Amino acid sequence: MKLSGGDMLMRALREEGVKFIFGYPGGAALHIYDAIFNQKKIEHILVRHEQGATHAADGYARATGKPGVVIVTSGPGATNAITGLATAYMDSIPLVVISGQVASHLIGTDSFQETDMIGVSRPIVKHSYIVQKTEDIPAIINEAFHIATTGRPGPVVIDIPKDITAPENKFEYKKPAKVSLRSYQPKIHPHPGQIKKAAKAILSSERPVIYAGGGAIMGNASTQLKALNKILNIPVTNTLMGLGVYPAKDKHFMGMLGMHGTYQANMAMHNADLILAIGARFDDRITNTPSKFAPDARIIHIDVDPASISKIINADIPIVGQVKESLDALIKEIKRSKIKIDSEAVSKWNDQIKAWTAMHGLDHEMYLKKSKSKLIMPQEVVQQVYRVTKGDAYVTSDVGQHQMFAAQYYHFNKPRRWINSGGLGTMGFGLPSAMGVKLAFPNKEVVCITGEGSIQMCIQELSTCLQYGLPVKIININNQALGMVRQWQDMNYSGRYAASTYEESLPDFVKLAEAYGHKGFKVTQRNKLGPTLEKAFALKDQLVFVDVYVDQSEHVYPMLVSPNGSMQDMWLSRGKKT
Amino acid sequence: MLVENKPGALARVVGLFHQRGYNIESLNVAPVDDGSYSRLTVTTRGTESAVEQIMKQINKLIDIIKVADLTEGEHHELELALIKIAKVNDLTSIKKIIKSMNGKVLKNDESACVISVTGTSIDINNLLKVLKKKKIIETVRSGSIGLHESKKTLTI
Numbered sequence: 001m002k003l004s005g006g007d008m009l010m011r012a013l014r015e016e017g018v019k020f021i022f023g024y025p026g027g028a029a030l031h032i033y034d035a036i037f038n039q040k041k042i043e044h045i046l047v048r049h050e051q052g053a054t055h056a057a058d059g060y061a062r063a064t065g066k067p068g069v070v071i072v073t074s075g076p077g078a079t080n081a082i083t084g085l086a087t088a089y090m091d092s093i094p095l096v097v098i099s100g101q102v103a104s105h106l107i108g109t110d111s112f113q114e115t116d117m118i119g120v121s122r123p124i125v126k127h128s129y130i131v132q133k134t135e136d137i138p139a140i141i142n143e144a145f146h147i148a149t150t151g152r153p154g155p156v157v158i159d160i161p162k163d164i165t166a167p168e169n170k171f172e173y174k175k176p177a178k179v180s181l182r183s184y185q186p187k188i189h190p191h192p193g194q195i196k197k198a199a200k201a202i203l204s205s206e207r208p209v210i211y212a213g214g215g216a217i218m219g220n221a222s223t224q225l226k227a228l229n230k231i232l233n234i235p236v237t238n239t240l241m242g243l244g245v246y247p248a249k250d251k252h253f254m255g256m257l258g259m260h261g262t263y264q265a266n267m268a269m270h271n272a273d274l275i276l277a278i279g280a281r282f283d284d285r286i287t288n289t290p291s292k293f294a295p296d297a298r299i300i301h302i303d304v305d306p307a308s309i310s311k312i313i314n315a316d317i318p319i320v321g322q323v324k325e326s327l328d329a330l331i332k333e334i335k336r337s338k339i340k341i342d343s344e345a346v347s348k349w350n351d352q353i354k355a356w357t358a359m360h361g362l363d364h365e366m367y368l369k370k371s372k373s374k375l376i377m378p379q380e381v382v383q384q385v386y387r388v389t390k391g392d393a394y395v396t397s398d399v400g401q402h403q404m405f406a407a408q409y410y411h412f413n414k415p416r417r418w419i420n421s422g423g424l425g426t427m428g429f430g431l432p433s434a435m436g437v438k439l440a441f442p443n444k445e446v447v448c449i450t451g452e453g454s455i456q457m458c459i460q461e462l463s464t465c466l467q468y469g470l471p472v473k474i475i476n477i478n479n480q481a482l483g484m485v486r487q488w489q490d491m492n493y494s495g496r497y498a499a500s501t502y503e504e505s506l507p508d509f510v511k512l513a514e515a516y517g518h519k520g521f522k523v524t525q526r527n528k529l530g531p532t533l534e535k536a537f538a539l540k541d542q543l544v545f546v547d548v549y550v551d552q553s554e555h556v557y558p559m560l561v562s563p564n565g566s567m568q569d570m571w572l573s574r575g576k577k578t
Numbered sequence: 579m580l581v582e583n584k585p586g587a588l589a590r591v592v593g594l595f596h597q598r599g600y601n602i603e604s605l606n607v608a609p610v611d612d613g614s615y616s617r618l619t620v621t622t623r624g625t626e627s628a629v630e631q632i633m634k635q636i637n638k639l640i641d642i643i644k645v646a647d648l649t650e651g652e653h654h655e656l657e658l659a660l661i662k663i664a665k666v667n668d669l670t671s672i673k674k675i676i677k678s679m680n681g682k683v684l685k686n687d688e689s690a691c692v693i694s695v696t697g698t699s700i701d702i703n704n705l706l707k708v709l710k711k712k713k714i715i716e717t718v719r720s721g722s723i724g725l726h727e728s729k730k731t732l733t734i
Contacts, residue, residue: 122593
């Protein structure tokens with residue numbers, strides 16, 4: 001049967017198993033939208049801004065492991081999708097973003113709503129296509145999904161000129177053959193020799209640390225990681241992107257590391273004699289000054305992307321391969337090895353970490369007693385959300401202090417539960433990504449922990465939530481200031497708060513939520529926090545916006561001292577350094 | 579490097595150098611073999627680890643089939659230059675200067691003298707220094723191209 005370009009596109013997406021499209025129509029995409037209208041298998045979610053579409057698709061992808069799909073129109077539709085593309089690119093999230101383009105004969109003429117989407121998005125996509133022939137659509141879609149989801153995943157853009165999807169031009173739909181690209185072979189198997197070397201190095205170490213990141217989540221290697229440490233019993237830390245890949249409740253888990261990592265995790269990294277890096281990329285928020293990073297440690301680095309290895313920190317034993325497969329091989333090798341880890345040395349090392357934890361663990365209650373504050377502390381908000389949701393919610397967040405508090409105090413025991421923009425640090429990510437998660441898991445609790453700054457960057461999506469019945473819970477940690485900016489201004493600019501407050505201009509979030517057809521609660525007193533959250537989470541079928549006023553002066557600690565600090569140089573509380 | 583002959587492929591390579599903060603000193607590109615792909619030679623400068631990182635990042639581009647660092651071993655390097663100088667009265671002396679570089683005088687009349695030379699980029703730099711005295715009107719250089727010396731190849 002002959003199909004138009006638009007119908008071909010929909011069929012190709014169906015064959016990739018797509019259930020949702022997040023998008024926004026417009027002139028150049030109207031043929032495509034007509035094709036969306038003419039089918040029932042894929043549900044289109046109309047967002048209120050294209051940034052919301054990309055973040056929603058991104059949240060869907062992070063929670064499910066399946067690629068998120070976006071359709072936008074040309075020009076402003078395409079450029080509005082850019083922030084979401086960059087967000088997904090930095091965190092290696094598989095997205096397929098289809099942008100309408102002006103008709104082929106108009107390209108290059110500065111026609112209405114024309115933007116060179118391929119050019120604009122080039123540095124922030126894994127790959128991109130401009131469709132030149134309608135018949136190519138099935139093969140391009142197939143290739144795009146293959147590229148987005150294999151190797152180190154990432155976003156792919158497909159730009160489709162309007163004439164390509166015109167309903168009057170019909171062609172035979174040719175089912176694409178299995179993708180085979182001579183220039184792209186993502187399936188890399190770990191080198192057995194390197195696995196052997198790694199096993200030997202681990203088993204001969206006395207102060208080993210496992211440092212696992214987002215790659216371990218994207219590579220679905222949580223089970224393997226747990227199995228590995230059942231044998232080794234060594235301390236584990238996760239990056240911001242890796243939280244949940246190793247259960248927080250496990251006795252070997254030290255919490256997050258890096259800029260706002262725990263004292264014990266950062267101390268362990270600095271003093272380790274061996275670091276096993278798994279799907280992590282030693283970025284600047286982890287290592288602090290690279291030349292001062294872990295001076296005594298041998299580094300084993302497992303990553304699917306060879307370019308991540310020895311980019312910042314030289315790897316003594318690089319292993320290029322899928323994380324899951326590499327860990328399976330490593331476990332086998334360790335079991336087979338005649339060398340056994342020095343359990344006495346490791347137990348001494350574990351005791352050292354326990355001692356560090358006792359000194360400066362993330363014990364918010366401890367600080368609270370000292371402060372005698374009557375105000376609500378932001379950390380407590382996260383602790384209460386953790387309690388009320390029994391630690392089993394999907395938590396999305398935006399960017400800033402609330403994000404760090406959420407990462408520190410919501411203890412993730414499963415992978416793909418913590419959804420945040422780690423690499424790009426995109427404010428506005430929280431609410432739309434929560435929509436994507438809720439669509440994927442309608443029966444699970446989905447919480448967006450946000451701040452009054454971030455939430456206003458994509459607040460228009462409250463309307464989308466009403467249209468599609470997405471009862472996410474929004475916890476607004478409202479400190480009436482751009483908290484992280486303010487913290488830096490306190491620490492580095494003698495408290496000169498340039499453009500970090502709103503004066504009296506903050507909206508009444510309760511009324512705002514109600515105006516969008518949802519429920520809103522405001523909390524200003526400590527003793528009302530727990531009960532209000534319980535009430536909010538009891539409203540199963542409603543989006544509830546809980547606006548919690550918190551102590552504005554609170555900072556996020558620990559915090560690495562920079563510039564020129566090592567990982568053991570931390571601010572532990574206001575004015576107190578290690 | 580060998581690059582698929584697809585729309586935008588060259589822009590991806592060039593963009594990547596800029597994006598990662600590296601400089602391109604010269605660039606040469608043309609289709610080879612069956613024309614489905616091009617061979618592209620880039621000259622850049624950097625520490626060993628920087629060059630390694632550039633190569634890894636280039637390799638990640640979907641349209642890149644293969645990439646190699648020619649300076650890792652023995653290699654042939656050649657660049658073509660066309661140089662226009664003021665009319666030369668004593669052609670023999672010019673021919674002598676450019677002889678070792680396969681030099682040819684393409685034209686020499688009242689308006690100008692055009693010569694072509696091939697050599698390594700250093701050879702060409704040196705020649706240009708010598709010719710400076712003769713007042714160079716215009717220069718065009720192809721950028722270096724190169725091949726591995728030994729059995730090593732960069733082919734599909």
